[in-house]
Amino acid sequence: MKGMKIPGILIGTLLLTAVLLAQTTVDWPMVNGDYSGRHFSLLKRINSSNVNNLTQGWTWRANPGNGPVAGGGATSATIKGTPIVVNGVMYTTIPDHVWAVDARTGRELWHFSWKSKGGWHIGNRGAAVLGSTLYVETPDCNLIALNIADGKERWHTEICDLEQFYYGSVAPTIVKNHVIVGVSGDDLDIPGYVEAHDPETGKLQWRWYTYPNPNDPEAKTWPSVEAMMHGGGMTWGPSAYDPELNLYYFGTGNPQPVIAGRGREGSNLYTESIIALNPDTGKLVWYFQASPHDTHDWDAIEAPILFDGEVNGQPRKLLAQASRNGWFFVLDRTNGKNILSTEFVKTNWTKGVDAKGQPIPDPKKEPQFNGALVSPNQGGAVNWPPPSYSPDTGLFYVNATRAFSVYYLYDTDDKPEGWGGNDRGGWSESMLEAIDYKTGKIRWIHKWPATPAIRSGLLSTAGNLLFAGDNASNLIAFDPKDGSILWHAELRSNLSNTPITYELDGVQYLAVAAGDTIYTFK
Amino acid sequence: MRRLTIRAIPPIFAGGILLAAVVFAAGQAGPSVRQVIDNAAATRGRAVYAQYCINCHGSNVKGGENGPDLIRSVVVLHDRLGDEIGPAMKKLASHPRDLTQEQVLDLSHFLHQRIEATSSNRNTNQPPNVLTGNVAAGQAYFNGAGKCSTCHSPTGDLAGYGTRTTPINIQQNFLFPRLARGGKQVEVTVTPATGAAVTGPLVRIDDFNVSLRGADGQTQVFRRDANVKVEVRDPLAVHHELLDQYTDTDMHNIVAYLESLK
Numbered sequence: 001m002k003g004m005k006i007p008g009i010l011i012g013t014l015l016l017t018a019v020l021l022a023q024t025t026v027d028w029p030m031v032n033g034d035y036s037g038r039h040f041s042l043l044k045r046i047n048s049s050n051v052n053n054l055t056q057g058w059t060w061r062a063n064p065g066n067g068p069v070a071g072g073g074a075t076s077a078t079i080k081g082t083p084i085v086v087n088g089v090m091y092t093t094i095p096d097h098v099w100a101v102d103a104r105t106g107r108e109l110w111h112f113s114w115k116s117k118g119g120w121h122i123g124n125r126g127a128a129v130l131g132s133t134l135y136v137e138t139p140d141c142n143l144i145a146l147n148i149a150d151g152k153e154r155w156h157t158e159i160c161d162l163e164q165f166y167y168g169s170v171a172p173t174i175v176k177n178h179v180i181v182g183v184s185g186d187d188l189d190i191p192g193y194v195e196a197h198d199p200e201t202g203k204l205q206w207r208w209y210t211y212p213n214p215n216d217p218e219a220k221t222w223p224s225v226e227a228m229m230h231g232g233g234m235t236w237g238p239s240a241y242d243p244e245l246n247l248y249y250f251g252t253g254n255p256q257p258v259i260a261g262r263g264r265e266g267s268n269l270y271t272e273s274i275i276a277l278n279p280d281t282g283k284l285v286w287y288f289q290a291s292p293h294d295t296h297d298w299d300a301i302e303a304p305i306l307f308d309g310e311v312n313g314q315p316r317k318l319l320a321q322a323s324r325n326g327w328f329f330v331l332d333r334t335n336g337k338n339i340l341s342t343e344f345v346k347t348n349w350t351k352g353v354d355a356k357g358q359p360i361p362d363p364k365k366e367p368q369f370n371g372a373l374v375s376p377n378q379g380g381a382v383n384w385p386p387p388s389y390s391p392d393t394g395l396f397y398v399n400a401t402r403a404f405s406v407y408y409l410y411d412t413d414d415k416p417e418g419w420g421g422n423d424r425g426g427w428s429e430s431m432l433e434a435i436d437y438k439t440g441k442i443r444w445i446h447k448w449p450a451t452p453a454i455r456s457g458l459l460s461t462a463g464n465l466l467f468a469g470d471n472a473s474n475l476i477a478f479d480p481k482d483g484s485i486l487w488h489a490e491l492r493s494n495l496s497n498t499p500i501t502y503e504l505d506g507v508q509y510l511a512v513a514a515g516d517t518i519y520t521f522k
Numbered sequence: 523m524r525r526l527t528i529r530a531i532p533p534i535f536a537g538g539i540l541l542a543a544v545v546f547a548a549g550q551a552g553p554s555v556r557q558v559i560d561n562a563a564a565t566r567g568r569a570v571y572a573q574y575c576i577n578c579h580g581s582n583v584k585g586g587e588n589g590p591d592l593i594r595s596v597v598v599l600h601d602r603l604g605d606e607i608g609p610a611m612k613k614l615a616s617h618p619r620d621l622t623q624e625q626v627l628d629l630s631h632f633l634h635q636r637i638e639a640t641s642s643n644r645n646t647n648q649p650p651n652v653l654t655g656n657v658a659a660g661q662a663y664f665n666g667a668g669k670c671s672t673c674h675s676p677t678g679d680l681a682g683y684g685t686r687t688t689p690i691n692i693q694q695n696f697l698f699p700r701l702a703r704g705g706k707q708v709e710v711t712v713t714p715a716t717g718a719a720v721t722g723p724l725v726r727i728d729d730f731n732v733s734l735r736g737a738d739g740q741t742q743v744f745r746r747d748a749n750v751k752v753e754v755r756d757p758l759a760v761h762h763e764l765l766d767q768y769t770d771t772d773m774h775n776i777v778a779y780l781e782s783l784k
Contacts, residue, residue: 117555370653371774410646417640422644425694450726450727
């Protein structure tokens with residue numbers, strides 16, 4: 001029987017890879033839509049000429065039941081994971097729960113519930129499917145494999161140590177025969193890592209820690225090996241993959257201690273960096289640090305977006321990230337060399353950029369005992385909701401926030417641990433921006449009328465549409481070329497992640513999660 | 523009996539004690555089954571630590587040249603009521619091997635107390651001391667570059683302000699003022715394509731609708747389109763604009779000046 005399963009997995013891998021490379025999929029087979037992370041769909045039955053005719057289709061509401069939720073964080077059923085659609089079935093998640101829903105009708109097909117042993121229940125970012133198996137993380141540090149036919153568990157394996165205050169929230173990524181997962185947690189000083197598991201058995205294939213080998217030159221960015229090996233750098237964001245280069249890309253989170261930087265002098269590699277790994281070996285290929293020696297909790301885990309473009313008349317393989325620290329980076333994704341670094345919102349924490357294009361932090365804007373007024377705030381200029389890139393317009397779209405807060409240092413110890421401080425207060429304004437990746441200039445901007453920060457991901461399509469959510473429960477279609485509004489629908493709550501689109505029986509569907517409900521339009 | 527050694531308790535009873543001290547704990551990071559800190563035991567454990575551990579593991583439990591950090595110790599993090607640290611001390615060289623079970627238990631409570639404090643130290647019970655600025659410089663900024671005196675007066679709305687609130691609230695309030703209930707409100711004027719302009723406190727606005735409270739107290743909703751003119755006036759906008767202007771020194775000086783208004 002085992003001999004029968006392995007070819008099945010391989011066939012599934014090949015089919016999935018072929019579909020992703022061709023980018024003609026009518027499914028939404030992974031949380032980012034495809035390996036590029038662009039959140040761009042080639043579907044165009046719904047387009048700028050007919051979007052006004054969109055009508056609401058089925059809705060579905062997550063009902064996890066009334067059982068106790070172990071561990072911390074929000075206990076509501078807010079869907080923060082971008083759903084995936086495979087072969088006419090939508091799979092959606094919240095912490096400890098997975099559902100399969102008929103993507104034509106919204107009828108619930110099965111519900112999997114995990115009995116938790118703890119961990120932050122702040123959100124689950126989604127699932128991944130390979131062949132007939134679905135993979136999802138749980139807050140209590142498990143990677144679970146489910147049969148997509150009935151939601152029954154095939155296996156589970158521990159991916160982190162709950163006792164050290166790690167937790168699981170990340171959407172796994174399938175690359176060939178690897179299920180690649182990241183980890184979360186920054187209450188104590190623990191190191192981040194990504195690791196790959198065998199899709200058939202769950203067996204660990206490799207693990208890569210987000211700190212250098214002690215003998216590497218990058219280790220000198222820490223004052224000691226102990227500080228380095230307890231220096232954080234969680235891997236809780238989305239990832240991307242270039243099959244041609246065979247490189248796996250993701251960002252790393254804040255260093256530890258989070259706010260109190262004394263005791264970890266230096267730039268603290270590889271925290272808050274964009275990383276390229278070989279997915280077969282877990283070996284580092286290159287890195288670029290978005291926030292050297294961060295003391296503001298500005299995880300650089302925001303989606304790395306891959307696209308091919310033109311720079312100074314030359315075709316280039318590019319990677320772009322709008323980072324939580326307010327800076328927009330364009331890199332050569334073959335080698336990590338910087339092409340462009342510019343602010344996409346005004347900030348006040350840098351003294352420019354260094355020769356590598358990395359921002360130079362202003363020590364005066366590190367948290368202070370009597371407070372330092374800093375922009376952006378801890379929530380950041382962006383956070384986990386994904387941006388979008390449209391190859392049709394050549395524009396990078398991001399829901400951005402400009403915010404201030406005061407950062408205070410609490411820990412007076414020579415060796416602070418944990419957080420050791422925090423920020424407080426704040427004022428913010430939010431806007432949808434279209435960034436020209438060649439220049440970093442903002443091509444157009446739509447300022448949201450209401451003030452709270454926006455936490456909605458974006459979707460662009462070949463139908464000349466850009467979908468976004470505002471903070472007044474509206475789902476809005478923009479013209480991606482100029483930012484004019486073409487259509488909107490009022491939902492019962494704000495978008496809680498990212499619009500997706502898929503096609504079934506010649507009908508294109510638009511689907512969004514808002515709170516505990518998935519809405520569809522067609 | 524004030525304390526019992528676990529070894530002296532029948533296994534089933536010991537299990538009961540264990541369950542009583544290791545309970546389900548919701549609303550926090552880490553495992554849901556956590557050791558409930560017995561503060562009296564932790565105090566006794568501090569004395570055990572001072573006698574046997576402090577020379578190598580440091581006065582702050584964060585390690586030293588001769589011993590590792592015990593807050594970051596995987597053994598300690600996995601420990602429940604001494605079940606990990608007790609055996610570990612017996613195996614490791616240069617560690618006390620003759621501690622009683624109750625001493626191990628007390629030490630466990632002390633170490634877990636340190637872990638819990640560290641894992642939650644993003645919050646503080648001690649407000650930061652933000653009163654570090656210069657009163658005269660703050661007054662000069664108030665009357666000069668900040669143009670605060672345009673709207674505020676130390677003998678008017680700010681008379682006695684330093685007695686009414688704490689320094690950190692002074693700092694937060696002038697940086698990020700919020701509209702007070704019953705006080706000034708964001709105001710909006712809506713001019714429809716036909717008909718007279720209507721002005722009132724803003725209730726809600728997005729790209730498609732704007733609503734305000736009319737003179738009669740009723741909420742009026744207007745559909746927004748290209749023919750409807752909407753003008754929003756935020757009385758606190760000048761405070762928001764100042765966020766780009768303040769230096770941290772300005773900020774500290776203003777706190778000192780406002781706090782001096784007794």
